Amino acid sequence: LTEFLQQLLNGISLGAIFALIALGYTMVYGVLRFINFAHADVFMVGAFVGYYVGKLVPEHTVWGGLAALAVAMVACAALGVIIERLAYRPLRGGPTLNVLITAIGVSLLLENLGQYCFGATPRPFPELFPVATYDLGGVFISSNQLVVIGVTVFLLFALRFIVLHTKIGTAMRAVSLNKQAASLVGINNDYVISFTFALGSALAAAGGILYALNYPSIDPLMGVLPGLKAFVAAVLGGIGNIPGAALGGLLLGVVETFVNGSEWSTYKDAIAFALLILILLFRPAGLLGRHVKEKV
Amino acid sequence: MPRPLLSLLVALAAAYGLSAASGRFDPYHLDIAVGVGINVILAVSLNLVNGYTGQFSLGHAGFMSVGAYLSAAVTMLLGPKLLGETGGTAWQQGALFLGALVAGGLSAALAGLMVGMPSLRLRGDYLAIVTLGFGEIIRVIFQNCEPLGGALGLNGIPAYTTIFWVLAFAALTVFTIYCLVHSTYGRGFLATHDDEIAAEAIGLNTTRYKIVAFVVGAFFAGIAGGLYGHFKQTISAAGFDFTRSIEIVVMVILGGMGNTLGVILAAVLLTLLPELLRDFADYRMIIYSVLLVVLMLVRPQGLFHFQRKGAAKP
Numbered sequence: 286l287t288e289f290l291q292q293l294l295n296g297i298s299l300g301a302i303f304a305l306i307a308l309g310y311t312m313v314y315g316v317l318r319f320i321n322f323a324h325a326d327v328f329m330v331g332a333f334v335g336y337y338v339g340k341l342v343p344e345h346t347v348w349g350g351l352a353a354l355a356v357a358m359v360a361c362a363a364l365g366v367i368i369e370r371l372a373y374r375p376l377r378g379g380p381t382l383n384v385l386i387t388a389i390g391v392s393l394l395l396e397n398l399g400q401y402c403f404g405a406t407p408r409p410f411p412e413l414f415p416v417a418t419y420d421l422g423g424v425f426i427s428s429n430q431l432v433v434i435g436v437t438v439f440l441l442f443a444l445r446f447i448v449l450h451t452k453i454g455t456a457m458r459a460v461s462l463n464k465q466a467a468s469l470v471g472i473n474n475d476y477v478i479s480f481t482f483a484l485g486s487a488l489a490a491a492g493g494i495l496y497a498l499n500y501p502s503i504d505p506l507m508g509v510l511p512g513l514k515a516f517v518a519a520v521l522g523g524i525g526n527i528p529g530a531a532l533g534g535l536l537l538g539v540v541e542t543f544v545n546g547s548e549w550s551t552y553k554d555a556i557a558f559a560l561l562i563l564i565l566l567f568r569p570a571g572l573l574g575r576h577v578k579e580k581v
Numbered sequence: 582m583p584r585p586l587l588s589l590l591v592a593l594a595a596a597y598g599l600s601a602a603s604g605r606f607d608p609y610h611l612d613i614a615v616g617v618g619i620n621v622i623l624a625v626s627l628n629l630v631n632g633y634t635g636q637f638s639l640g641h642a643g644f645m646s647v648g649a650y651l652s653a654a655v656t657m658l659l660g661p662k663l664l665g666e667t668g669g670t671a672w673q674q675g676a677l678f679l680g681a682l683v684a685g686g687l688s689a690a691l692a693g694l695m696v697g698m699p700s701l702r703l704r705g706d707y708l709a710i711v712t713l714g715f716g717e718i719i720r721v722i723f724q725n726c727e728p729l730g731g732a733l734g735l736n737g738i739p740a741y742t743t744i745f746w747v748l749a750f751a752a753l754t755v756f757t758i759y760c761l762v763h764s765t766y767g768r769g770f771l772a773t774h775d776d777e778i779a780a781e782a783i784g785l786n787t788t789r790y791k792i793v794a795f796v797v798g799a800f801f802a803g804i805a806g807g808l809y810g811h812f813k814q815t816i817s818a819a820g821f822d823f824t825r826s827i828e829i830v831v832m833v834i835l836g837g838m839g840n841t842l843g844v845i846l847a848a849v850l851l852t853l854l855p856e857l858l859r860d861f862a863d864y865r866m867i868i869y870s871v872l873l874v875v876l877m878l879v880r881p882q883g884l885f886h887f888q889r890k891g892a893a894k895p
Contacts, residue, residue, distance in 0.1 A: 390873035558714030
């Protein structure tokens with residue numbers, strides 16, 4: 286049983302990271318109805334910002350870690366807004382497929398710029414937070430896992446507050462329901478969309494740092510696989526649905542950790558997709574998604 | 582003789598002539614030409630699914646890998662038995678290679694059928710992500726399949742692919758898809774793309790069309806995979822990942838969806854572009870990605886888009 290609990294704990298801390306990235310995908314999908322492929326690379330940039338800030342602040346301190354987290358989130362929020370402004374906004378109103386291709390282009394650009402600026406070799410990530418391991422009756426929890434879970438829970442509640450109880454959050458929900466009607470009641474769609482990108486990218490940056498803390502080696506292509514899986518998590522929960530993304534992320538993290546601990550471990554990268562296909566076959570709109578009937 | 586058939590025969594003859602004269606060309610240029618041909622096959626076959634039928638598939642590299650592995654397995658395992666120690670004559674090798682390619686194509690088509698089935702229930706972005714998922718699952722299965730080399734991949738595949746085979750199959754692919762889409766039956770693909778509900782209302786079985794598109798597209802992707810494997814002489818599952826699928830999708834969209842000529846031109850251009858940028862080795866992928874974004878912003882309808890005859894404007 287302790288082994289089961291240990292795996293569950295590891296799974297939850299992995300799933301929390303997936304959930305943070307998935308939220309960015311799902312929010313952008315909610316307002317713009319397209320898959321933001323560059324999101325996974327914003328996640329990577331977040332980790333690298335954390336790496337450089339981590340060199341400036343003293344290691345193993347809580348405030349140093351939080352400072353790195355905050356700087357990375359602000360930097361990536363700005364990056365997200367810039368990407369949206371330059372690459373996506375000019376295509377607004379066109380077919381979504383074109384935006385998809387620009388998104389892929391931006392993703393390639395960030396990856397290659399990253400390889401050019403940072404070099405392709407993986408580097409060790411500094412230990413930002415104090416390192417310790419606690420024994421909870423046979424189940425071990427590391428301080429990094431505590432940080433992951435703590436930060437994620439805090440960010441999820443902050444996001445929930447923003448989306449449900451602030452003016453801009455209400456505007457976001459309005460835009461995702463119906464863009465035209467939203468602009469009729471005086472909502473500035475462009476501003477709301479920029480804000481959504483900022484929010485999603487900040488969450489991705491947080492995810493990037495938390496991921497780098499637990500898998501302490503970063504390189505410019507580190508975002509690709511976690512990004513794909515987080516996207517799967519978003520679809521799993523019903524894309525466009527914020528609680529769904531969190532649920533999908535957790536589910537995926539737990540399942541993947543259990544598979545990794547079993548004899549099927551070499552198949553762990555496929556399991557996310559197998560799970561997705563299985564769930565979509567029975568619930569085509571995802572776990573929490575609502576099925577929209579198409580009307581003529 | 583109908584014009585498409587005539588064009589096919591001319592193309593085949595040109596392919597034969599070119600391969601007869603291949604000794605005179607720079608081997609580097611020939612290699613690039615083979616790469617171009619393989620990408621044309623991939624892009625044109627994906628265009629049937631993404632462009633004409635309007636089903637967004639992100640798993641084309643997965644089908645390609647099925648074809649590559651299966652046809653390589655055929656030539657490597659059956660080849661020595663059928664041809665004996667001497668390796669057989671050129672004709673025997675050609676026949677074996679053709680058989681291997683068709684076997685690879687058929688197995689990829691089978692995989693396409695398996696992906697097409699669940700697409701009955703899903704549409705749009707969900708379908709995209711499921712095909713992506715299938716592509717990744719196929720990749721992981723090959724990575725774990727020891728008889729096929731596991732993570733190291735297959736090495737020592739005989740180098741059967743010549744410029745003739747590639748050009749001939751590229752011509753055949755273009756011919757088949759052109760004829761399919763322009764036949765009475767094939768109008769259904771366009772109808773499915775333009776308005777699925779209206780197509781169903783006039784009695785078209787849109788599900789059947791989607792599956793046929795997947796299967797035919799996958800078949801040619803499998804052939805392209807077989808050609809690729811016998812050209813590079815080594816394949817590994819990691820070479821057929823999500824990025825490869827994306828590359829093919831980019832060719833289709835840049836060429837203008839549902840426009841065979843445009844897609845061919847885009848495939849040629851996008852294969853040559855990295856080679857042309859080779860002088861700027863450090864920056865070439867950066868330039869490539871910037872170009873991609875800029876091209877999409879400047880010409881969102883695709884580089885070579887021409888209004889389809891009689892098509893309703895969106």
